[in-house]
Amino acid sequence: MWFVRVNMTDLSASIEEAPEAYKILGGRGLTSTLVAQEVPPKSHALGPNNKLVFAPGIVTGTSAPTSARISVGGKSPLTGGIKEANAGTSWAADIAVMGIQALIVEGFPKEKGKYWGISVSMDGSKPKVEFFDATEYAGKPLPQVFPDVYARFGDRISICSIGMAAEHGYGNSGVVFNDQAKRASRYAGRGGLGAVMSSKGLKLIVLKREGAPGVKIVDHALFDQGRKNMIEALRTHAITKPKGGLNTYGTAVLVNIMNEAGGLPTRNFSSGRFEGAPKIAGEAIFETNKQRIGKELYNHACSPGCIIQCSNTFHKPDGTEHTSCLEYESDWALGADCGIDNLDQIAEMNELCNNYGLDTIETGVAIGAAMEAGVIPFGDGAGAIDLVHQMGKGTPLGRILGGGAEMVGRAFGVTRIPTVKGQAMPAYEPRAVKGIGITYATTTMGADHTAGYTIAPEILGVMGKQDPLSPEGKAALSRAFQATTAFIDSSGHCLFIAFAILDIAAGYQGMLDECNGVLGTNWTAQDILDYGGKILKIERAFNEAAGIGKEADRMPEFMKTEPLPPHNQVFDVPDEALDSVFGDL
């Protein structure tokens, strides 16, 4: 296994054996460990001392199902804290089979305005890094970039890049990877890591996997047994099975569910119910596609080896492709949170986010906040599309939005700004779903549903149903979910395996057996929690040294004072409960 260090100061690379001490680390576990060890917490996120770390998960690159995730880590320009964002893409599988445990981008370009690319290929059993001038790819929407890169390097590559949002230095800018149809659509989107990559003058990382040795598996029998149990669990569970909820309606299946629960944040978090929800729900996406292409369209995999296959493609009235993938979070942020109920307009905004390299959640919430400020009215889809274009172009208004929801609040004096640690809240209203609010408040990442998705028990009945409106026991619930998630994010699996493995014990054991099979470890369920807890501890220590202590583990004031319709509840989790989540970590 290799550590590839790319130095952008002198355009050099070093390829070294990964230290034995890091053997069991993958994904988020490895990115957070390296960032905490190598990045001074008080360094400027866009300065020379930040680093950008890529790490595939423990089982990524194997035949373990739904495990082609790549973690990207660094200090976030949006939150000022540690950041891990991950994406499902062939790029993840490719870097794993090439034996690269971590790719670490360091240093700082001597020349401003110039961009470089690197191509990584195999030189025998060792990876090789070559630099090329990539300035010609800058300043363009990504659909004008990816085809050229494929044309230049051939079809059998995987691509990592950044968009114009990152080039502008936005806190709202993601790192993008190709999907299975060669689109620039798979984002490690949150927290502005795209801007970190841009600050280093790095525009492209092209992987040529030809000749890659593959991932070493210590105990094949154990791995195969785990893999089979995992597949069985995913194929059985109602949420993840073929033609189940996710495969049919995509993640946007949640629109109607969350709306019904009164927890679909609407018009800048002023209501938990959106009258236009049915028009933008996953069911509507499915039906609209059916009308427009003349047949039922089930979803596809974002990355090789995924058997959940939840990624949709939305089509235009003429039956041609409009955008992929229109996730629940994007659909909600660009839709309900802006009071927009027109799927074609939402799809256009989603596609523009993909093209410019913007995080859809931060974009939608920032626009919702701008609507509250009166920049354009709620529901103005055409106006909202224009705002996304302005973000791409880097107009002054676009730059305010590119700084995220919190910057919109500061620029326009808006106090109802749904952020934690500077990052916009996702599509679950904390006043209607208390556990997810605890996750938003306490995760190291800034408001982030994927850090501890208590929606599973609170809304979806996974592990048995818990009352979403009650704060009781939710601190412990969030903590358990956050620790488990930190492990899953390290294993390389998509977080969506959680539905199946939390409900089906053999699936959970399957995850363990897969990891133990690859690494030769003997982890038990308790080890999973300990592993996750250790990562969280490392991340929290980084944040604290960066000046983000437990006082930052708080919800914005308005959520504690403004009751949210329809339940008319405030966020009533006491500070002590928030502090208890990691009190003794």
Next chain:
Amino acid sequence: MWFVRVNMTDLSASIEEAPEAYKILGGRGLTSTLVAQEVPPKSHALGPNNKLVFAPGIVTGTSAPTSARISVGGKSPLTGGIKEANAGTSWAADIAVMGIQALIVEGFPKEKGKYWGISVSMDGSKPKVEFFDATEYAGKPLPQVFPDVYARFGDRISICSIGMAAEHGYGNSGVVFNDQAKRASRYAGRGGLGAVMSSKGLKLIVLKREGAPGVKIVDHALFDQGRKNMIEALRTHAITKPKGGLNTYGTAVLVNIMNEAGGLPTRNFSSGRFEGAPKIAGEAIFETNKQRIGKELYNHACSPGCIIQCSNTFHKPDGTEHTSCLEYESDWALGADCGIDNLDQIAEMNELCNNYGLDTIETGVAIGAAMEAGVIPFGDGAGAIDLVHQMGKGTPLGRILGGGAEMVGRAFGVTRIPTVKGQAMPAYEPRAVKGIGITYATTTMGADHTAGYTIAPEILGVMGKQDPLSPEGKAALSRAFQATTAFIDSSGHCLFIAFAILDIAAGYQGMLDECNGVLGTNWTAQDILDYGGKILKIERAFNEAAGIGKEADRMPEFMKTEPLPPHNQVFDVPDEALDSVFGDL
């Protein structure tokens, strides 16, 4: 003594006897105490739970020289921490003689877009508050507002107001008071307290002092003795004496001195020396005025009873008044920091800041940062004037600048942003003057020279000269200055008495005797330090609870890595030294 509480929710006021426990508190000591006690540290600065507190100093309103200061306190929308900013104005003397120890603005307007004014007059021995609709005064530059208010309420009033910057909700917006010539020019400028006042729907506070009882003095003989010694010290010291440095050249006398010391931040803190310094120095202001009005013009007092009289008025080529006052900090921020060496352009920007209600320091540093981003070139005075207009008008670019230097950095991805706790650094380069850097880093206020002006010994030789480039002993120096300053800011004196009282022992005793005379206390020099230290402790506790702990007591990274010409030094004060400033407070 009265506490006047103004409730902007129901437009009511309560006037109550000030609690005995607060008797010895004035100015900053009182605003910080009340803010810490009554404002939840995590509340939104522009939300319903913040408060705006006005408090005159202990001896304000008496015949103590140079003591007509008003402290304004609240939670800052710029730094997120506690804030006190003070100004010299007749408003300070008036509120003091009316017996009002504190005026506290609370609550939140029910109606958006509507502004109110209050007039405070005497009803026998008790103050009386009346509300009036002030919406007509909003949306206009202040020179269009103040004359109308004088016309409405008569000439014998004092006025407190806010400008369009505050109405836009900017982190860069001050609270303004009248000067002796009825101009809107005396600012409690830093930290965005103007936006706090605006958020409460309060546009004007008019004081009608007629019938005011005056400030009660417990021991007249002691007070008179102190006052005489203070006057003697101020009239003797080279910096503060009539036709001395400040009276002749104003605070801008520092331009050449700081430039000579290599500590005049130039072109967004990229050099410590500005080749255009002599063209914008206090001496140049004096000579230009002399040419344009045909005689030597010495400076005037900003407020009643000031014998230092450091406020200048800059004149246009035709001899008419252009702006007052053009302070060193403003001259530097709008000049050297932007690479602008044209006094007429600087004066115009200064006047626009006064008219729109902007802090000149934050404005200049924000424009300097925008110049570094390439928005306009360094030295482009006409372009910079346009940017100030954009701030006033609230264009998107103006709003980015209105958010302060740090928002400019985020919007344009600029990493050389000279701020601490979100507030722009003033006119002394920390890499060339280490002690002031320690003050910037550790004060509760965000980067602020007035919080602990170690320039006095490091540059001006007050108390004996200390090597500005050496970090040795500077933590203790900064601490002593910060504690003493917290007291001076509570006493009601202008900070500029410090030069004289630190060099002349009888002057220091004079300050003590003045305060002891008014209050009937028996304070010694040690009590001053204890009093100041206690205020700092209260402020630090508020900040910590707001999430601004000691990790925020740091300089921006570039100052630790980029050597500054001409001395080619970095800011080499170790974190431990910074932490030692208040380590055992």
